[in-house]
Amino acid sequence: MNVTPMIDVLLVLLIIFMAALPLTQKGVDINLPAETQAAQQNRPDTSQIVLEYTSDRRISVNKQDVTIRDLGDRLRDIFEQRKDKTMFIAADGRLPYGSIVEVIDFAKGAGVTKVGIVTEGMRRAAGVGGGN
Numbered sequence: 001m002n003v004t005p006m007i008d009v010l011l012v013l014l015i016i017f018m019a020a021l022p023l024t025q026k027g028v029d030i031n032l033p034a035e036t037q038a039a040q041q042n043r044p045d046t047s048q049i050v051l052e053y054t055s056d057r058r059i060s061v062n063k064q065d066v067t068i069r070d071l072g073d074r075l076r077d078i079f080e081q082r083k084d085k086t087m088f089i090a091a092d093g094r095l096p097y098g099s100i101v102e103v104i105d106f107a108k109g110a111g112v113t114k115v116g117i118v119t120e121g122m123r124r125a126a127g128v129g130g131g132n
Contacts, residue, residue, distance in 0.1 A: 048086070049082075049088065050087075050088045051087060051089050051107075053095060053099070055094045072109055075107055075111075075112065076109075085111055086112070086114040086115075087112045087114070087116070088117075089103060089104070089116070090118035091117075100117075
């Protein structure tokens with residue numbers, strides 16, 4: 001039995017189906033609604049909160065000096081209205097670990113959910129310059 005004619009017919013059918021496939025696609029034209037004022041007002045707060053802790057134990061939050069006693073209240077004021085509860089800590093490498101943990105405790109008490117540590121290498125890579 002010769003199967004060559006049957007394979008020829010199958011190949012022709014395959015080519016017909018492949019050629020007809022793009023013709024069967026359907027689409028619906030829709031009009032998107034215009035952007036409203038409310039969509040612009042609900043943008044997330046993109047500013048970052050950076051706490052700097054120097055080797056002489058001076059603390060600043062976004063370049064504003066804060067004492068260790070006022071730190072908890074200051075962070076609470078900042079983070080109670082923010083949706084993004086992330087704070088970055090840029091501390092001097094010579095500070096004892098316990099001092100950094102104390103600042104992290106203040107942050108957690110103020111509602112901060114994520115704490116990022118900025119290293120000296122990160123500062124140098126960003127061109128900000130690090131310590132020493």
